[in-house]
Amino acid sequence: MAAASAVAERMSVPTLDASLDALVAVLVAAPDVKSVSDLAGKTIAIDDRYSESSISRVRTAMAAAGAPEVQLNKGQTTAINRLVNKDVPAAVVGLVSASAADSFPELARLRIFRVPLSPRSSNKQP
Secondary structure, eight states, X not given: OHHHHHHHHHHXXXXXXXXXXXXXXXXXXXXXXXSGGGGTTOEEEXXXXXXXXXXXXXXXXXXXTTOTTOEEEOXXXXXXXXXXXXXXXXXXXXXXXXXXXXXXXXXXXXXXXXXXXXXXXOOOOO
């Protein structure tokens, strides 16, 4: 998981609210999560470096991807660590460009979902 955390950190970008349309949320989930819609109504971890505007856009994108009523929760512990500790079923590990999201590595025993923050991006699923 240290490697996953390091990859997430390298791929994460500071929130660029002005260019959110071009961003994709990289969502890492537990192995029992088969699709984004499995997260409907669940609490998902997100790092506290993201603005409320970004979080709102991620919540809207998650609903559009089939997971309405997702609660995005900031915390003192990083999002990936809360997933690893099984505190949450999934974590948003970065808001990155579509090309960076496409190159995010697959992680053993975890699922990776790419959720575009705008309908112009493609929603690539594993």
